[in-house]
Amino acid sequence: MNILTFRTQEELNKAGAGIITGLLQTNPRAVLGLATGSTPIGIYRELVESHRQGLVSFSKATAFNLDEYVGLEPGHPASYYTFMQEHLLGLVDIPPQQCHIPSGIAPDLQAECTRYDSLLEEHGQIDLQLLGLGHNGHIGFNEPDATLEGGTHLVELKESTRSANARFFDKPEQVPTHALTMGVGTILKAKMILLVVRGADKAEIVQRALQGPITTDCPASLLQTHPHVVVLLDSEAGGLLK
Numbered sequence: 001m002n003i004l005t006f007r008t009q010e011e012l013n014k015a016g017a018g019i020i021t022g023l024l025q026t027n028p029r030a031v032l033g034l035a036t037g038s039t040p041i042g043i044y045r046e047l048v049e050s051h052r053q054g055l056v057s058f059s060k061a062t063a064f065n066l067d068e069y070v071g072l073e074p075g076h077p078a079s080y081y082t083f084m085q086e087h088l089l090g091l092v093d094i095p096p097q098q099c100h101i102p103s104g105i106a107p108d109l110q111a112e113c114t115r116y117d118s119l120l121e122e123h124g125q126i127d128l129q130l131l132g133l134g135h136n137g138h139i140g141f142n143e144p145d146a147t148l149e150g151g152t153h154l155v156e157l158k159e160s161t162r163s164a165n166a167r168f169f170d171k172p173e174q175v176p177t178h179a180l181t182m183g184v185g186t187i188l189k190a191k192m193i194l195l196v197v198r199g200a201d202k203a204e205i206v207q208r209a210l211q212g213p214i215t216t217d218c219p220a221s222l223l224q225t226h227p228h229v230v231v232l233l234d235s236e237a238g239g240l241l242k
């Protein structure tokens, strides 16, 4: 595991975008696993800028998003579909048919999970999986539990996750109770994982995830078993590392 700590958000954003740009320059057909939340926004901003400057193209890449809320139409302002359109996918040259995200409004959610896994399977391995980290150690929406799922599945969100994400909604009660998420098995199958964490409020979970016991109580701790993880931290998030 390669842990890099940055003094400024700008340096961190440029480093993250540089890794993704470098991958696309050597492998334009790369399969990217993408994340939502506040954490990747600055990296996406840098990628959009690099694309504007003609330094990187997404035209042959494929994107798979980690997760989506159940019950939100793609056009809902807080859906992860909208998030990705506004922050990256709608701003670069990736064709829409190469962008995938689970549908949270599918009439049969189990069938939707199976469809998403089949699509992932067809594309082989994800080349680079970008991840943020939940305060409770979740990756994607894989919440702490006695067991974790390998493939895409329906998850009931923890109250702490719902309140952490309430800032994206008008009222806290509008935060959906459930989501579809890629499983930990799919995440760990990626060739490379880029975990990004910012802020003092995540320093404790960063320490547990990267240096604590490997346990399903902290899903991100399973990343310790992966052969190629790069972690980008700001100095606050890395403040409790030993």
Ligand SMILES: O=P(O)(O)OC[C@H]1O[C@](O)(CO)[C@@H](O)[C@@H]1O
Residues within 6 Å of the ligand: 035, 036, 037, 038, 039, 040, 066, 067, 131, 132, 133, 134, 135, 139, 140, 141
């Ligand atoms: O980056 P944030 O907003 O702190 O969110 C943390 C994590 O929770 C999620 O929003 C749930 O999937 C992730 O996308 C994100 O990595």
